[in-house]
Amino acid sequence: MSENGQIPSLLPAKLYIVATPIGNMSDITYRAIEILQQVDLVAAEDTRHSGKLLKYYQIKKPMFPLHDHNERERGKVLIEKIQSGQSVALISDAGTPLISDPGYHLVNECREAGVDIVPIPGPSAVITALSAAGLPTDRFSFEGFLPAKEKGKQDKLKALIEETRTMVFYESPRRVTDTVAQIVNIFGADRKIVIARELTKTFESFYALPASEMVDWLNQDTNHCRGEFVLMVAGAQKDEESIPQVALNTLALLKEQLPLKKAAALTAQIHDQKKNELYKWGLDNL
Template identity: 50%
Template sequence: MSNLQGTLFVVATPIGNRGDISQRAREVLAGVAVVAAEDTRHTGQLLGHYGIQARLVAVHEHNETRQVPGLIQRLQGGEDVALVSDAGTPLVSDPGYRLVTACIDAGVRVSPVPGPSAVMAALSVAGLPTDRFCFEGFLPARPGPRRKALAALASEPRTLVLLEASHRILASLGDMAEVFGGERQAVVARELTKTWETVLRGPLAALVRQVEADPDQRRGEFVVMLAGAPPAVSDDAALLAVLGPLLDELPVKRAARVAARITGAPRNRLYQLALDQKAADDGA
């Protein structure tokens, strides 16, 4: 047996358009002893398209822990292994973390073969700031936990990047509009690099209406990006300048909620300021 260990190659594959694979990725996939794939049938079809014959082993969220020891043994025996996901760059909301960390712990070399990424592709066409962004992956599936997760992100100043499934996209956008405010700028990128690719841009409220009105916009795979929260206003006088016109038109509680979205200040603080202002106006 060779004393030389193999390498785990983490290989990015196309997110849709099969022409997006790199020459190096093709060479690596053709040359390794084993390709560890999230879905062997899907990857088998992909490799077949490029004329690559490879031994495939399934590594997904349900069996990754069981598969790691055998793959480590192969790598320590001198075989090279490629790790791929169904699409894009492995480990980005996909399996592979346990295998990569096990390789690192075992002293096995891990090497990236970079390429397509739905997150980076979406950011590149969003038209939102990309110097700083926050990737949150998939939101919770159930409405309550989803809104709670969004509330925790409401004051995040960086561009937010989220993934969503077709059967939840409309509900998720509605929750985003409720939590962040319908005026928050957002981008919905659907089916990137595929035949029916669309990129919708605008305020959340308008995007909710577009997706609701067009069933086609609820099909496929989605990356949702939101502009970061504006800097919080902290001065009471500045907060009251926002609250004043709202109190002329809305009940106190709703005025405080809207002002919180506009200013980024805590809702309970704005509610108390609104009550104080109302009391002062009534006493005048």
């Protein structure tokens, strides 16, 4: 028996990345429970929050706080514990660790230190939301949380204006209305949006509307902005006849230094476009 009264783990001394429920406590794998029962130590984003999960499954293990503010410093301590023979499970408040949650620095440092890492798959809000959204899922782009400041948010959305994949964002209740309003301004009023709210919980709900109508819906009732949100945005519809904006930007820049014909030829090579179409567009617009 160890100094803290715990029976030493029979698990190999490794870092186990354990996915936990995103809402419904029953959404956890048998393997995840077994790992949490057997490890020597559980590293958690919020030990009070995760303590409720362990208590629910009658798991009594020492807990170690690891969050955004202490990960770089405390991660080294966990690596030392693993190297000394202890097994450690990393969990976040909900879902799969590292997916918009702490853990990247720890995993990266474990790789550098030669510490083995074992993923224990399970719930993820991104995949859960996409599976029931009714948007294309063969290709998608997970963007996490948008910047909180308005200019940063606008810049990020503008960089995605030509993204053809379904885009997935996490958003807070306080910012969701503003974010959808920015999508209207940048992507257009007709861009389809699906909001997934309170996934796997009692009031789980999905709403699919054009962007402008989604703003109206969010403003109709303060209750519409409550809960945890996954915001999914349909990708841009690619017009095969149109010239990508990035190519037009390149043409405009090159035209400042070169004759239009030469600028169009170079732009065509860079962006795999037709030089005659670029040249014609330049005559009409530059």
